[in-house]
Amino acid sequence: MNFREKLTVATRRNDSLLCVGLDPDPERMPENIGVFEFNREIIDATVDLVCAYKPNLAFYESLGSDGLDALKQTVEHIPADVPVILDAKRGDIGNTARAYARALFDYLGGDAATVNPYLGLDSVEPFIQYRDKGIFILCRTSNAGALDFQSLRCEAAPGTELRPLFEIVALKAKQWNTHGNIGLVVGATYPEELKLIRSTHPDMPILIPGIGAQGGDLASAVGYGINGQGEMAIINSSRQILYASRESDFAEAARRAAAGLREQINHYRTHHTSGL
Amino acid sequence: MNFREKLTVATRRNDSLLCVGLDPDPERMPENIGVFEFNREIIDATVDLVCAYKPNLAFYESLGSDGLDALKQTVEHIPADVPVILDAKRGDIGNTARAYARALFDYLGGDAATVNPYLGLDSVEPFIQYRDKGIFILCRTSNAGALDFQSLRCEAAPGTELRPLFEIVALKAKQWNTHGNIGLVVGATYPEELKLIRSTHPDMPILIPGIGAQGGDLASAVGYGINGQGEMAIINSSRQILYASRESDFAEAARRAAAGLREQINHYRTHHTSGL
Numbered sequence: 001m002n003f004r005e006k007l008t009v010a011t012r013r014n015d016s017l018l019c020v021g022l023d024p025d026p027e028r029m030p031e032n033i034g035v036f037e038f039n040r041e042i043i044d045a046t047v048d049l050v051c052a053y054k055p056n057l058a059f060y061e062s063l064g065s066d067g068l069d070a071l072k073q074t075v076e077h078i079p080a081d082v083p084v085i086l087d088a089k090r091g092d093i094g095n096t097a098r099a100y101a102r103a104l105f106d107y108l109g110g111d112a113a114t115v116n117p118y119l120g121l122d123s124v125e126p127f128i129q130y131r132d133k134g135i136f137i138l139c140r141t142s143n144a145g146a147l148d149f150q151s152l153r154c155e156a157a158p159g160t161e162l163r164p165l166f167e168i169v170a171l172k173a174k175q176w177n178t179h180g181n182i183g184l185v186v187g188a189t190y191p192e193e194l195k196l197i198r199s200t201h202p203d204m205p206i207l208i209p210g211i212g213a214q215g216g217d218l219a220s221a222v223g224y225g226i227n228g229q230g231e232m233a234i235i236n237s238s239r240q241i242l243y244a245s246r247e248s249d250f251a252e253a254a255r256r257a258a259a260g261l262r263e264q265i266n267h268y269r270t271h272h273t274s275g276l
Numbered sequence: 277m278n279f280r281e282k283l284t285v286a287t288r289r290n291d292s293l294l295c296v297g298l299d300p301d302p303e304r305m306p307e308n309i310g311v312f313e314f315n316r317e318i319i320d321a322t323v324d325l326v327c328a329y330k331p332n333l334a335f336y337e338s339l340g341s342d343g344l345d346a347l348k349q350t351v352e353h354i355p356a357d358v359p360v361i362l363d364a365k366r367g368d369i370g371n372t373a374r375a376y377a378r379a380l381f382d383y384l385g386g387d388a389a390t391v392n393p394y395l396g397l398d399s400v401e402p403f404i405q406y407r408d409k410g411i412f413i414l415c416r417t418s419n420a421g422a423l424d425f426q427s428l429r430c431e432a433a434p435g436t437e438l439r440p441l442f443e444i445v446a447l448k449a450k451q452w453n454t455h456g457n458i459g460l461v462v463g464a465t466y467p468e469e470l471k472l473i474r475s476t477h478p479d480m481p482i483l484i485p486g487i488g489a490q491g492g493d494l495a496s497a498v499g500y501g502i503n504g505q506g507e508m509a510i511i512n513s514s515r516q517i518l519y520a521s522r523e524s525d526f527a528e529a530a531r532r533a534a535a536g537l538r539e540q541i542n543h544y545r546t547h548h549t550s551g552l
Contacts, residue, residue, distance in 0.1 A: 056372055056375075059372070089366070093419040096335070102338040103334065106338075116392050118392050154429060156428070165430065168428065
């Protein structure tokens with residue numbers, strides 16, 4: 001089963017577009033618990049409520065090789081029928097990108113990964129070659145700095161009309177999608193841009209970070225993010241779920257937060273698709 | 277001593293602009309040697325010939341947590357007076373970028389790191405806040421894919437003249453350089469672009485990959501890369517040195533390759549600066 005199929009099956013089985021971002025921060029976790037144990041409890045408490053999990057590698061790498069071990073254990077603990085998106089935002093020249101792809105897919109066992117487009121096709125190609133994996137290209141990120149370069153109006157080809165860089169990235173992603181395994185990252189904090197990208201990419205999976213702590217609006221993230229079947233939008237939430245409580249009830253609190261968010265998402269999902 | 281001072285001291289002591297890229301590839305290394313042991317022999321054989329070392333994290337991460345341990349040991353083995361540039365090309369939103377900066381500077385102990393600009397200032401800021409560290413922003417990378425986005429002609433501000441994206445990145449890097457710790461990555465495979473960037477950034481450190489296996493011309497890399505004092509160009513070579521021999525003489529062969537390359541670099545350096 002490839003990434004897209006796995007995502008579809010999990011979305012339908014759990015009736016969910018919610019992705020839980022597994023970003024363990026020892027300063028916000030309950031005391032006296034290890035990173036893997038924390039993740040395991042979060043996963044066990046939410047596994048029937050999500051369409052995917054998304055660990056961000058930064059939080060593991062900052063803990064050194066113990067962190068990397070905890071990440072590997074975490075990926076192994078996630079049931080095989082729930083896809084794991086490794087949020088690594090890698091980008092390097094071909095020879096080196098191959099080593100990153102091996103790290104994320106062969107060593108860690110991710111079902112999908114995020115990649116940065118700045119180095120162009122040959123930096124993304126070694127990932128795309130893993131046909132069963134999902135490759136999410138950063139298009140419009142959720143942060144304020146997205147305005148620095150992603151918004152610049154550029155010529156896609158000499159003499160053509162100017163359009164924002166993130167749109168050109170999205171167009172290239174479509175051209176590169178010969179194996180049908182490419183997706184895009186578009187932040188919930190830029191709803192108009194999300195709407196635009198969904199209109200030009202009617203069926204591509206879109207990973208949507210930025211709701212909750214980052215302030216993105218959930219209604220538009222869902223309404224603008226889903227495809228015609230009300231799917232292929234992956235709504236990520238990390239802190240709101242992981243740190244719903246810092247006490248011994250953290251896993252139950254995470255479950256309540258995840259269930260509530262899934263319900264809200266499904267409200268907007270039904271509301272929107274019925275209005276199409 | 278901050279990164280720039282450390283780089284200057286090593287450059288002058290070893291009369292060298294050569295940076296050895298520590299990119300261990302088990303398929304090209306001698307048999308029956310571990311990654312750390314390999315690096316240690318390479319370092320011991322070249323430490324008086326270089327201005328810096330540059331491990332690329334991909335090659336370690338593809339080996340899992342053992343790889344990360346080998347990288348940490350490698351950084352610890354490099355004498356404190358030779359700077360270590362961790363080539364990680366990271367880029368993520370602020371909260372996450374802070375975790376990456378901790379991983380690279382606090383956990384691994386690098387003196388400098390490479391970062392990807394696509395996510396804008398708040399993705400670079402947590403690195404810049406380490407004032408003693410060097411932050412190399414990807415500007416014009418050495419690969420073919422650099423043409424996909426970095427060459428696109430863009431408006432730096434609405435209504436202004438179009439210029440290539442990599443030039444706008446370089447201009448932003450200058451604006452962001454309030455602590456004087458920013459450098460740029462410009463590939464030797466694009467000599468005209470390197471010449472341009474050096475002219476607009478007369479004294480910023482430039483990390484220059486792409487000679488050797490990637491085909492960049494050494495004479496122009498040096499001639500166009502150096503500042504008015506014949507310094508601040510960091511000429512990286514990886515495969516040409518690491519894999520000069522696959523036999524038991526690999527460290528001596530690496531030393532001969534590094535010495536030869538340093539000499540060639542110094543030839544172009546003297547030739548060029550005397551002609552200024």
